[in-house]
Amino acid sequence: MLSFEDEDCGVLRVTSDYPELTFMQEGHKTSVSHLMTFNDHIFFIAPVIVKNEVDWRLPVFDCGRHLITFDGAALLLNEL
Numbered sequence: 001m002l003s004f005e006d007e008d009c010g011v012l013r014v015t016s017d018y019p020e021l022t023f024m025q026e027g028h029k030t031s032v033s034h035l036m037t038f039n040d041h042i043f044f045i046a047p048v049i050v051k052n053e054v055d056w057r058l059p060v061f062d063c064g065r066h067l068i069t070f071d072g073a074a075l076l077l078n079e080l
Helices: 031-038 048-053 071-079
Strands: 012-014 042-047 061-063 066-070
Touching (some): 012 071, 042 048, 042 071
Antiparallel strands (some): 012 042, 061 066
16 A cells, blocks of 8 residues: 655665555455554565566555565565
């Protein structure tokens, strides 16, 4: 739900810095949104053009013109 800019890509971030981060599915806020605010989670934003280069086993989420991934997957995508 949160909109990111191209300059937000390539840096590890933490969810506590983005309390408005919301996960939507089919137009509705999901319960994952609430769970992600309980503890700090790291996340990584990448441009959507890298989607074909990301291993299918990494859980990445579409976020408009960007991909977003969390925790261990964020660390792996950051290294790629």
